[in-house]
Amino acid sequence: MAQHVVPNVMSVVIVRATVALGFAILTEAGLSFFGLGAQPDPSWGGMLNNGRESSRRASSLATLPGLCIMLTVLAFTLFGDGLRDALDPRRKR
Numbered sequence: 500m501a502q503h504v505v506p507n508v509m510s511v512v513i514v515r516a517t518v519a520l521g522f523a524i525l526t527e528a529g530l531s532f533f534g535l536g537a538q539p540d541p542s543w544g545g546m547l548n549n550g551r552e553s554s555r556r557a558s559s560l561a562t563l564p565g566l567c568i569m570l571t572v573l574a575f576t577l578f579g580d581g582l583r584d585a586l587d588p589r590r591k592r
Contacts, residue, residue: 506586507589509586510583510586512588513579513582513583514579514580514583516579517575517576517578517579517580517582518576518579520569521572521575521576522576523533524568524571524572524575525568525572527542527544528542528543528544528547528568529544530544531543531544531545531548532544532545532547532548533548533569541569543564543565543567544564544568546560546563546564546565547565547568550562550563550564560571
């Protein structure tokens with residue numbers, strides 16, 4: 500079983516884990532944006548909420564945390580996709 504099933508399942512598990520990690524980041528940022536996240540700790544969602552209040556004066560206060568969230572989720576997704584391609588046993592043939 501370890502020889503045949505595990506190598507074929509690993510690509511699915513890796514992609515699923517990296518997508519779940521991106522979803523967790525988005526969920527935490529969303530909860531922090533609404534004030535339901537960890538209060539004393541800084542988070543990108545809290546920074547977005549603070550930047551929203553002063554977006555007319557300095558738009559970068561809302562833009563930069565949003566870009567950081569987007570780039571982090573994209574990086575984890577692309578990393579998982581690349582890792583899946585590298586470890587795919589059907590591709591090595």
